[in-house]
Amino acid sequence: MEQVDDDSKKEYCNKQFDLTDDKKKGLEHSIADTETALATEEEAIATLKDEIKALQKGIKALDKSVMEATEQRKEEHEEFTELQASNNAAKELLAFAKNRLNKFYNPKLYNDPTPTRGPLTDEDRATLAAGGTLAPVAMMVEINEHQRDAPPPPPATAGAFKKKTEESGGVIAMIDLLIGDLTKEMTESSTMEKDSQADYEKMMNDSAEKRAMDTRALSDKEGAKANTEESFEGNKEEKTATTKELMAVHEYISSLHAECDWLLKYFDVRKEARSGEIESLKSAKAVLSGADFSLLQTRGDNFLGRH
Numbered sequence: 158m159e160q161v162d163d164d165s166k167k168e169y170c171n172k173q174f175d176l177t178d179d180k181k182k183g184l185e186h187s188i189a190d191t192e193t194a195l196a197t198e199e200e201a202i203a204t205l206k207d208e209i210k211a212l213q214k215g216i217k218a219l220d221k222s223v224m225e226a227t228e229q230r231k232e233e234h235e236e237f238t239e240l241q242a243s244n245n246a247a248k249e250l251l252a253f254a255k256n257r258l259n260k261f262y263n264p265k266l267y268n269d270p271t272p273t274r275g276p277l278t279d280e281d282r283a284t285l286a287a288g289g290t291l292a293p294v295a296m297m298v299e300i301n302e303h304q305r306d307a308p309p310p311p312p313a314t315a316g317a318f319k320k321k322t323e324e325s326g327g328v329i330a331m332i333d334l335l336i337g338d339l340t341k342e343m344t345e346s347s348t349m350e351k352d353s354q355a356d357y358e359k360m361m362n363d364s365a366e367k368r369a370m371d372t373r374a375l376s377d378k379e380g381a382k383a384n385t386e387e388s389f390e391g392n393k394e395e396k397t398a399t400t401k402e403l404m405a406v407h408e409y410i411s412s413l414h415a416e417c418d419w420l421l422k423y424f425d426v427r428k429e430a431r432s433g434e435i436e437s438l439k440s441a442k443a444v445l446s447g448a449d450f451s452l453l454q455t456r457g458d459n460f461l462g463r464h
Contacts, residue, residue, distance in 0.1 A: 160428060167424055170417035177410050184403040191396040198389040205382040212375040216368060223364050230357045237350045244339045244346075251339075255332045263329075 259266040 163420065163424060163427060166417070166420055170413065170421060173413050174410075174417070177406055177413065181403065181406050181410065184399055184406060188396060188399050188403065191392050191399065195389060195392050195396065198385050198392065201385050202382060202389065205378050205385065209375060209378050209382065212371050212378065216371050216375070219364055219368055219371070223361065226357060226360055230353065233353055234350065237346055240346055241343055244343045248336055248339050251332050251336050255329055255336075258329055258332075 256268055259268075
């Protein structure tokens with residue numbers, strides 16, 4: 158009966174050791190996997206933080222460059238507007254001077270402006286002070302106010318008249334040259350203004366596209382960072398729970414050792430001892446059975462002899 162109990166106990170102990178060992182190995186493997194995942198996620202979070210910081214810095218720098226480019230474009234446009242206004246005014250003055258010269262030296266080329274208005278108004282003077290231009294009639298009036306003395310009439314003699322005509326022709330040619338230079342400068346300025354505006358608009362479009370792209374990338378990375386951090390926290394909790402479970406398994410294994418080690422160690426000795434005892438009992442029984450038979454036989458012989 159005791160051997161049956163030992164056999165059952167041994168079977169139970171071996172089965173429990175096998176189960177708990179498998180459980181322990183599974184938990185240890187799970188913890189190792191979780192630690193690997195935690196290390197990967199921690200590295201990913203650090204990388205995402207750096208990338209988010211770089212994107213934020215880039216967007217800030219982009220916004221600054223857009224603001225600076227806008228201010229520069231505004232200043233360039235104002236300079237262009239002022240230059241065009243100034244050159245227009247100069248051309249009109251030169252054209253007026255040329256026309257006055259033609260009145261006396263080339264009457265056929267003279268163009269009578271015939272002003273239809275009075276002296277300059279305060280509004281006209283404010284327009285000129287602000288760098289603006291006046292209508293041709295107003296310009297003529299303004300020049301008349303500053304240049305009241307007309308060129309002298311042609312001289313009396315033909316020779317002197319010819320000399321003056323040649324001189325006036327040189328002056329008119331110089332005026333034409335100046336007007337041409339101003340026209341060229343205005344054309345070049347217009348071309349530069351057009352190109353600068355086109356470059357500015359392209360820069361604005363490119364900047365807007367890049368900002369939208371970087372903003373989307375920033376949003377995606379912030380989302381990825383939040384998800385990774387959530388997973389990281391979940392894995393930390395899982396590792397803590399698994400570690401506690403593994404500790405409980407270790408405690409159970411310790412209790413199994415306390416319960417089973419002595420039995421498993423001496424199982425064979427106890428079994429062999431019981432087998433020896435059984436054999437001894439059988440031998441003793443056999444001896445006792447043989448002794449009883451001899452005794453009975455001896456007693457029977459004595460009884461028969463007496464009778």
